[in-house]
Amino acid sequence: MVTGVPIFLTDSEYRVLRCACDRMFPATAHNPGADALGVADYIDGLLGAFHFDPPRIWAGGPYSGRHGGADRFATFHRLGPLDELAWRTRLEGSCGMPEREFNGPVVGYQERYRSGLARLGEHFPEASWEEKRLRLEADPDFCEMVFHHGCEGMYGAPEYGGNRNCGGWEAAGYTGDVQPRGWSDSEVSLP
Amino acid sequence: MTVDAVVVGSGPGGSAAADVLTAAGWTVVIFEKGRDHLLDPDDHTRPASDFSNDEIKFLHRHFLGPDPFLEPHTFRTCEEDGDHIHVGSVNAIPSTVGGGGVHADGKVPRFREEDFALASTLGPQEGAAVADWPLGYEDLEPFYARAEESIGVAGLDGSNPFAAKRSGPFPMPPGADMYGATLSVAAAERLGYHPYPAPTAANSVPYQGRPACNNCGFCAFFGCPIHAKGDPVALLTRVMATGRAELRAETFVSKVLTSSGRASGVEYVGQDGKTRTMSSRHVFLAGGAVETPRLLLLSGMTHPMIGRHLMFHFQTIAAGGFEIDMHPDRGRSVTHLHDDHIVGDEESRQAAREAGLPWLRGGTVEHTGQAHVIMEARHYGWGSAHPQAMRDSPLRRHLWALCMQGEDLPYPGNRVDLDPRVRDVRGFPVARLTYRPGPHELAASAHFGPRLEGILRQMGAQWTSVATSPGVDYRGSSQSPIPDSHHVMGTVRMGRDPATSVVDAYGAMHEFPNLVVADSSVFVTSTGYGPTLTLVALAARAAARVAGVGAQPDDVFTRETKAH
Numbered sequence: 092m093v094t095g096v097p098i099f100l101t102d103s104e105y106r107v108l109r110c111a112c113d114r115m116f117p118a119t120a121h122n123p124g125a126d127a128l129g130v131a132d133y134i135d136g137l138l139g140a141f142h143f144d145p146p147r148i149w150a151g152g153p154y155s156g157r158h159g160g161a162d163r164f165a166t167f168h169r170l171g172p173l174d175e176l177a178w179r180t181r182l183e184g185s186c187g188m189p190e191r192e193f194n195g196p197v198v199g200y201q202e203r204y205r206s207g208l209a210r211l212g213e214h215f216p217e218a219s220w221e222e223k224r225l226r227l228e229a230d231p232d233f234c235e236m237v238f239h240h241g242c243e244g245m246y247g248a249p250e251y252g253g254n255r256n257c258g259g260w261e262a263a264g265y266t267g268d269v270q271p272r273g274w275s276d277s278e279v280s281l282p
Numbered sequence: 283m284t285v286d287a288v289v290v291g292s293g294p295g296g297s298a299a300a301d302v303l304t305a306a307g308w309t310v311v312i313f314e315k316g317r318d319h320l321l322d323p324d325d326h327t328r329p330a331s332d333f334s335n336d337e338i339k340f341l342h343r344h345f346l347g348p349d350p351f352l353e354p355h356t357f358r359t360c361e362e363d364g365d366h367i368h369v370g371s372v373n374a375i376p377s378t379v380g381g382g383g384v385h386a387d388g389k390v391p392r393f394r395e396e397d398f399a400l401a402s403t404l405g406p407q408e409g410a411a412v413a414d415w416p417l418g419y420e421d422l423e424p425f426y427a428r429a430e431e432s433i434g435v436a437g438l439d440g441s442n443p444f445a446a447k448r449s450g451p452f453p454m455p456p457g458a459d460m461y462g463a464t465l466s467v468a469a470a471e472r473l474g475y476h477p478y479p480a481p482t483a484a485n486s487v488p489y490q491g492r493p494a495c496n497n498c499g500f501c502a503f504f505g506c507p508i509h510a511k512g513d514p515v516a517l518l519t520r521v522m523a524t525g526r527a528e529l530r531a532e533t534f535v536s537k538v539l540t541s542s543g544r545a546s547g548v549e550y551v552g553q554d555g556k557t558r559t560m561s562s563r564h565v566f567l568a569g570g571a572v573e574t575p576r577l578l579l580l581s582g583m584t585h586p587m588i589g590r591h592l593m594f595h596f597q598t599i600a601a602g603g604f605e606i607d608m609h610p611d612r613g614r615s616v617t618h619l620h621d622d623h624i625v626g627d628e629e630s631r632q633a634a635r636e637a638g639l640p641w642l643r644g645g646t647v648e649h650t651g652q653a654h655v656i657m658e659a660r661h662y663g664w665g666s667a668h669p670q671a672m673r674d675s676p677l678r679r680h681l682w683a684l685c686m687q688g689e690d691l692p693y694p695g696n697r698v699d700l701d702p703r704v705r706d707v708r709g710f711p712v713a714r715l716t717y718r719p720g721p722h723e724l725a726a727s728a729h730f731g732p733r734l735e736g737i738l739r740q741m742g743a744q745w746t747s748v749a750t751s752p753g754v755d756y757r758g759s760s761q762s763p764i765p766d767s768h769h770v771m772g773t774v775r776m777g778r779d780p781a782t783s784v785v786d787a788y789g790a791m792h793e794f795p796n797l798v799v800a801d802s803s804v805f806v807t808s809t810g811y812g813p814t815l816t817l818v819a820l821a822a823r824a825a826a827r828v829a830g831v832g833a834q835p836d837d838v839f840t841r842e843t844k845a846h
Binding site: 150273 | 317331332333335336337338339342343344351352354457458459460461464495496497498499500507508532606607611612613655656658659660664665666668669670672673675679704705706707709
């Protein structure tokens with residue numbers, strides 16, 4: 092079993108990613124921010140999903156245990172052969188393999204993050220607040236990818252590595268998963 | 283081995299057909315290209331435990347399929363766009379056991395009587411192939427009743443003044459009203475509209491061994507963790523319990539085999555990647571209005587209407603911001619509808635005249651909110667303002683919306699065909715969708731959008747806005763020309779004339795009478811209602827005719843088994 096972070100990125104890349112996420116989702120009085128919530132861990136965990144068995148692609152079900160029932164979210168689903176093909180390609184790229192290139196070559200998330208973080212530069216964490224913004228905006232595709240994954244890391248189920256201790260949900264006034272408790276009729280219909 | 287019937291697709295249509303056939307004693311093999319997350323792998327008569335309140339899994343990681351890498355679709359707005367302008371996810375009806383029924387929020391209204399006869403009731407529309415259906419509401423009513431009883435539908439009898447006549451009550455009363463809907467319903471009523479509890483295929487009380495819905499809020503686009511949504515788990519478990527059915531998941535049917543003017547079986551690619559054939563006396567196609575025409579085209583069928591008349595619903599979405607917390611994450615996504623914009627009035631007739639149209643129709647309006655927090659987060663810009671925006675939540679906790687499922691006319695140029703270049707993981711050409719809204723859709727949206735905003739202002743909205751799906755000013759903007767609507771219809775249309783239709787009034791192909799289409803491909807017009815209950819009723823009716831039985835298992839109609 093793999094433990095510790097980073098799982099996929101190098102220490103230097105991980106440090107840059109943490110700063111990029113923190114720049115996108117900074118801490119405030121009411122929100123712990125990306126660093127405290129482990130958003131970089133979420134992204135690194137996605138990139139390194141196949142370091143785990145089963146791969147950390149789809150958390151289990153039906154319940155997390157946070158509102159009753161057995162905690163099954165942490166038992167990730169096994170992938171079928173085609174699911175594994177899709178997710179390895181999405182993460183690793185097609186790598187010249189014909190079975191992955193039936194519609195042409197694919198650049199995977201791993202390469203896109205590696206190259207994007209390299210463009211930010213290893214001294215990105217020392218850049219000013221404004222300089223960080225400029226460097227991120229200068230790379231719109233990479234910036235959009237980090238932002239989208241960052242939102243997942245901020246506000247997705249904690250079993251994926253982010254939203255530590257449900258802190259993102261608490262900051263957003265959001266309960267998260269509620270099964271098997273659900274909501275009563277009065278909780279649904281009344282203010 | 284020759285089975286009585288092969289059913290391609292395990293969604294609402296396929297499960298409805300299989301339910302009738304197995305009840306009549308037929309042996310059935312159901313092929314499903316997606317994975318099985320619905321049924322217990324050790325006992326297909328019981329539901330599985332794979333579904334969960336997990337936004338990452340369902341909305342951002344393709345758990346229900348199709349994975350856009352493995353099974354892309356392509357899209358263009360018209361032939362002038364070239365081969366395609368998009369490759370990937372296009373109207374992703376789930377590719378999974380249970381099909382679109384798994385991710386639907388279970389709104390199952392019936393069509394109205396006039397929906398089956400637009401041509402004779404309202405007349406033609408230039409450029410669109412408006413036609414009457416080859417059957418009427420009265421032909422389908424017994425099967426609507428069967429579908430509601432089989433799936434389990436909650437509703438309030440007599441609440442919708444525009445509803446078609448019913449032979450019996452809803453099986454269950456409505457569930458809890460969403461808080462935002464209590465306000466939008468009151469506002470709509472003050473303006474003279476007639477909102478009503480949405481007929482919903484989610485249990486409001488324990489029903490047929492499945493629990494009542496507990497309003498978890500992860501309804502639309504999610505599988506139900508407690509299986510309170512009945513479609514299609516209710517039908518599929520019943521089918522499997524007969525002992526006369528086999529379900530083959532992760533198995534792709536690549537061709538319908540024919541011989542001497544009849545379907546003789548199917549060719550399929552199994553989980554091991556090997557191609558095999560299965561012989562059957564009948565073949566039912568229920569892959570939906572994209573995959574069914576795709577299969578027919580892959581099978582070499584050349585009827586010029588195959589794939590034509592692709593219809594979605596042209597969605598007009600009015601949103602409003604409110605000071606109060608609507609808590610849209612509690613409840614069944616949509617608890618109320620109003621149908622006033624389907625029924626014409628003098629204002630809409632005037633709007634049609636001003637647009638140079640003979641008539642225009644809107645659609646049912648869903649009173650709804652935006653429940654999911656990652657989706658919300660992506661709408662705010664990143665940076666210092668993002669945390670406060672999430673705390674203030676103007677686009678989730680303080681938003682309410684009205685979404686009109688506008689009638690989409692059957693334009694021949696809107697179609698499904700095979701992409702000339704893009705392939706799926708098995709090497710087969712993928713479906714290409716060509717679609718753009720026509721003058722009717724744009725005029726209807728322009729007319730009804732402000733009226734939806736009026737309801738939100740009557741509620742006390744601090745701001746309102748109107749958008750459409752697809753976007754109509756997408757060139758050079760961030761709007762998408764790709765419809766969001768998961769209501770897909772019309773691509774293997776039914777009719778009496780073999781020259782202008784592909785299947786007859788029972789879904790049987792004119793060219794191959796034992797090849798039956800049992801999904802929304804057969805729709806002649808889209809109406810302004812969600813297609814699910816109607817496609818289930820049509821599929822059951824088609825299967826009943828083939829099996830020689832009536833609408834109900836104990837029906838007094840003939841039970842003689844016709845020669846296969």
